[in-house]
Amino acid sequence: MTAPAAFQPDLSPVADSLLLSALVALLPLLTVFTTLGVLRWKAHWAGLSAVAVAVAVAVLAFEMPVHLAVLSASEGAVFGLFPIMWIVFTAIVLYQVTVRSGRFEDLRATFHLISDDPRVQAIIIAFCFGGLLEALAGFGAPVAITGVMLMAVGFSPLRAAAVVLLANTAPVAFGAIGTPIITAGALTKIPYTEIGAYVGHQTPVIAIFVPLLLVLMADGRRGVRQTWPIAVVVGLAFAVAQWVSATWISVELADIVAALAGLAAAVVFLRVWQPTGREEALEVLELERQRDLALVGAKGDVPTGSASTGTPTTGAVDKAGTDHSISVAELDARARSLTPGRIAMALFPYVLVIAVFSVAKLVPVVKEWLLGTDVKIAWPGLSGEVLTAAGAPSTATTYTLAWLSSPGTLLLLTALVVALVYRVGVSGLGAEMAATARQMRFAFLTVSSVLALAYVMNLSGQTIAIGTWIAGAGGAFAFLSPLLGWIGTAVTGSDTSANALFATLQQAAAQEAGLDPTLLVAANTSGGVVGKMISPQNLTIAATAVGLVGREADILRKVLPWSVGLILAVCLLVGLQSTILAWMLP
Numbered sequence: 001m002t003a004p005a006a007f008q009p010d011l012s013p014v015a016d017s018l019l020l021s022a023l024v025a026l027l028p029l030l031t032v033f034t035t036l037g038v039l040r041w042k043a044h045w046a047g048l049s050a051v052a053v054a055v056a057v058a059v060l061a062f063e064m065p066v067h068l069a070v071l072s073a074s075e076g077a078v079f080g081l082f083p084i085m086w087i088v089f090t091a092i093v094l095y096q097v098t099v100r101s102g103r104f105e106d107l108r109a110t111f112h113l114i115s116d117d118p119r120v121q122a123i124i125i126a127f128c129f130g131g132l133l134e135a136l137a138g139f140g141a142p143v144a145i146t147g148v149m150l151m152a153v154g155f156s157p158l159r160a161a162a163v164v165l166l167a168n169t170a171p172v173a174f175g176a177i178g179t180p181i182i183t184a185g186a187l188t189k190i191p192y193t194e195i196g197a198y199v200g201h202q203t204p205v206i207a208i209f210v211p212l213l214l215v216l217m218a219d220g221r222r223g224v225r226q227t228w229p230i231a232v233v234v235g236l237a238f239a240v241a242q243w244v245s246a247t248w249i250s251v252e253l254a255d256i257v258a259a260l261a262g263l264a265a266a267v268v269f270l271r272v273w274q275p276t277g278r279e280e281a282l283e284v285l286e287l288e289r290q291r292d293l294a295l296v297g298a299k300g301d302v303p304t305g306s307a308s309t310g311t312p313t314t315g316a317v318d319k320a321g322t323d324h325s326i327s328v329a330e331l332d333a334r335a336r337s338l339t340p341g342r343i344a345m346a347l348f349p350y351v352l353v354i355a356v357f358s359v360a361k362l363v364p365v366v367k368e369w370l371l372g373t374d375v376k377i378a379w380p381g382l383s384g385e386v387l388t389a390a391g392a393p394s395t396a397t398t399y400t401l402a403w404l405s406s407p408g409t410l411l412l413l414t415a416l417v418v419a420l421v422y423r424v425g426v427s428g429l430g431a432e433m434a435a436t437a438r439q440m441r442f443a444f445l446t447v448s449s450v451l452a453l454a455y456v457m458n459l460s461g462q463t464i465a466i467g468t469w470i471a472g473a474g475g476a477f478a479f480l481s482p483l484l485g486w487i488g489t490a491v492t493g494s495d496t497s498a499n500a501l502f503a504t505l506q507q508a509a510a511q512e513a514g515l516d517p518t519l520l521v522a523a524n525t526s527g528g529v530v531g532k533m534i535s536p537q538n539l540t541i542a543a544t545a546v547g548l549v550g551r552e553a554d555i556l557r558k559v560l561p562w563s564v565g566l567i568l569a570v571c572l573l574v575g576l577q578s579t580i581l582a583w584m585l586p
Contacts, residue, residue, distance in 0.1 A: 008387040009461025011468050013062050022469035024061045025462035028054035028453055029491065032536055036553050043540050043552040044442050047449030054453050058460035069456055071382040075399055076455025080448035080537070082401070084140065084493070086408035088447075088541050089440060091144040094415040096432040098349055101422035106346035108152045109335040113343075115270055116332070117278045118285055119227045121153045122218045123211045123234055126167035128263040131238070132354065134171040135255030140493070140541040141407060143168055145350075147545035154285050155218075156292035157546040162558040163217055165533035165542055169566065170207035170238070172495050172529040173199045174246065174254040176361075176407075180495040180528065181251055184503040184521050193251055197586040198522035200246025200254065203529060204239035205573055206566060207258070211235040213562065219281045226277040230269055237265035247586055252362070292548075349418045356410050370405035377401060386459050396459060396500075443544040446552075447493075450536045454492040463491065467502050471509035478513075479575030481506055481520045482527025486567045489528035493537030498528040515578055519585065523574040530566035533559045 014020040031053045035046040051073055058064040058072075098104040111121055126146050133142035143164050150160035173180055174196070181199060185192025211231035215223045224231070241261035245254040338346075359366055376398055378384070383397040403409065419429040457463045467484050471477055484506065488498025499521075506524045510517040532538055539552040548555065577584055 006385050006387050006393070007064055007068055008391060009062060009064075009389045009459075009464065011389055011461060011465045013461075018465065018469050018472070021061070021465045024057060025457070025465045027057055028457060028462070029487075032450075032453070033556075036536065036539075036556055040553045042442070042550050043536060043543070044445040044449060046552075047446050047453065047536060051449050051452045051456065054456040054460075054462065057462060058456050062460045062462060062465075064460040068382060068385060069460060071379065072386075072455045072459040073452040075379045075382060075397070076452040077448040078399065079455070080451030081444060083406040083408055084451065084537065085440070085444050085447050086406060087411065088140045088144050088408075088443070088544065089436060090408045090411035090415060091141045092148070092440070092545060093429070093433050093436050094349060094353075094411055094418065095145060095148050096436060097415050097419050097422065097424050097429060100428055100432060101418075101424050103346050103348075103422055104152060105334065106338060106342050107149075109331060109338055110343050110346050111149075111153055112331055112335040113338065114267060115274075116335075117227070117275050118154050118281055119215050119218045119223050120230055120266070120270070120275060122150060122155070122163050122167075122214050123231060124263065124266055125149050125153070126164045127211055127214060127234065127238070128259050128266065129350070130164060130167050131171040131255055131259035131262065134168060134175040135253075135259060140538060141411065142171075143538060143542050144545040147542055151546055154282060154289065156285065156289040157548050158292050158551070158554060158558065159218065159285070159288060161542040161546045161548060161555045163214055165538060165555070165559050166217060166562055167210065167214055168532060168538075169529050170203050170210050170242070171255045171259065172489075172532055173203045173525045174242070174251065174258075175495065178252040178254065180499050180525050183496050184499040184525060187500065187503045188507045188517070188521055190507070190518055190521060194518055194586075195522050195525070196251030196254070197247045198518050199525050200243050200251075201584050201586060202522060202526040202570065202573060202577070204243040206526075206530070206570065207239040207242060208232075208235040211238075217562070219277075219284065222277065223281060227275040229273055230266060230275065233269045234262045234266050238262035345422075348421065349414065352414050352417060353411070356414050357407070360405070360410055373402075373404040375401040375403065389461055389464050394459060396455070439549070440544050442549055443540050446540040447537050450493065450540075454497070457491065463488070464505065467505050471505055471512075474513050475515070476575075477509055478515055478520065478523075478578035479571050481509070481523040482567060482570045482574055485524035485527030485529075486531035486563075486570075488524070489531035490535050493532065493535035495525060495528035495532065498531070499524055516585075519574065519578060523570070526570050526574070527567060530563050530570060534563045 012018040012021045014024050028050045031050040032046055035041040035049055036043060055069045055073060058069040059066050111125065114124060115121055130142040130146040133145060147160050147164045150163060151157060178196065181196045182192045184195050211234045212224060212228060215227050215231050238258045238261060242254050242258035245257040360370055361367060379397050379399050384393060386394045386397055388394050416429060419425060470480055470484060473480050484502040485498045488502050489495050492498060502524050503521050506520040507517045510520040534556060539555050543549050543552045543555055
């Protein structure tokens with residue numbers, strides 16, 4: 001008896017029409033954004049509904065066998081739990097250990113020493129420090145860590161989530177030591193250093209404006225008028241450093257160099273210039289924070305020094321919903337009382353994170369040893385049974401269990417060291433892990449469903465059908481090519497995954513249309529960076545970090561206009577670089 005042939009996706013299975021097939025393939029994505037953004041369903045219900053639609057489309061329209069569609073969803077769900085949610089879980093555990101020890105209050109005061117203006121703190125924490133975390137870890141860790149840090153300096157949960165998602169744009173292309181660009185190079189056989197140089201002439205243009213946009217999101221037009229000098233200085237420093245590093249120094253180190261340059265520029269500039277309007281900004285943030293805390297059910301009465309007394313406060317809410325607010329006057333006093341030793345201990349967890357990831361990612365011997373511990377698992381019933389649209393065996397059916405090399409495991413080891421140094425102990429660490437797991441149970445379900453959706457769409461041919469349809473625009477495709485990266489990252493939550501999906505398609509479409517293949521492969525990466533903020537996966541990570549589980553729809557509505565505006569800007573930039581701005585390219 002002859003064994004059934006492996007499934008190979010047909011890009012135009014609906015009435016032999018690529019247009020109709022692409023429109024049908026869009027149904028799962030429309031389900032996500034309609035149920036989440038319009039109907040305001042809980043994120044896990046939106047994700048599960050989209051998975052059901054994706055499986056139905058895969059089976060009924062793209063003729064994928066039912067068992068392969070279900071197995072594709074199962075592999076994606078497991079990938080969503082490990083490594084994706086493992087990283088977020090351990091990042092939040094690390095934060096909770098610092099809160100349990102009491103050292104987080106000193107960290108809050110340390111940032112207060114650099115600047116006591118919350119809008120400047122948003123730039124330093126979300127953009128500079130977040131960029132450094134993205135460079136080293138990626139995969140949601142920067143959003144999780146900087147989200148709770150912004151709450152600690154007075155931002156409301158909703159605004160903190162929106163700000164960190166917007167900040168997590170410009171660094172994404174070079175995140176996790178250049179993984180998205182290295183992936184694109186491996187697939188297209190274009191030297192990744194060349195792709196990185198092109199990306200380094202695109203994302204820095206966006207990076208210049210991100211700090212200004214952060215201030216606009218944090219405090220409106222008044223905030224921009226009062227703080228634009230520091231926003232411009234930091235944006236320019238980051239952009240120039242990223243441009244120079246990506247072009248001439250190192251693709252892998254581009255974000256590290258850029259984030260440190262931006263932070264150094266901020267520290268130096270604040271020695272000679274200070275913004276006005278700090279008190280007004282604090283009052284506005286405090287009123288908004290009180291409203292948000294009421295919505296998420298914060299415990300207790302109005303905190304000490306709250307809006308009812310006319311004294312601004314700053315604080316955060318822990319996983320139990322308890323408000324840890326203190327007045328700005330108290331924070332000023334705490335900042336003045338800091339000693340070098342206390343500052344060093346407050347910064348210790350994050351310095352340790354940077355040190356651990358630098359060794360793990362930048363020291364070749366350590367990096368190779370860690371990767372050597374990965375376990376490759378051919379997904380049962382799926383591996384070898386699915387081909388790509390080109391007819392080659394799909395590599396996506398092999399699951400990699402990165403039990404030691406995962407950023408999540410490295411963060412857990414960091415949390416263990418911090419727990420011992422802070423005298424929280426192993427039992428305290430275990431208690432925080434158990435409590436965090438309970439808090440994140442719906443987030444686990446949401447991200448698992450989103451990755452299940454991505455795997456079904458990818459392996460059945462739905463994603464590539466959408467991409468091929470968009471790529472049929474001919475010479476105008478240069479203006480549209482970033483949209484593929486935007487869609488791919490919105491679906492998967494990863495710029496690396498978006499490149500894995502569309503890099504070779506971008507290359508082929510460019511050759512067909514007589515365009516520069518390297519430009520369009522780079523455009524896929526650059527488009528992806530502004531799609532990450534609307535990915536259901538990242539919305540859930542942000543919501544979980546700031547205690548807004550179930551309000552992902554509110555966060556989506558806050559960041560969607562920014563994402564749409566930025567992707568239009570990237571499309572225009574790449575389109576012009578293919579013609580009159582070709583001189584900008586390396």
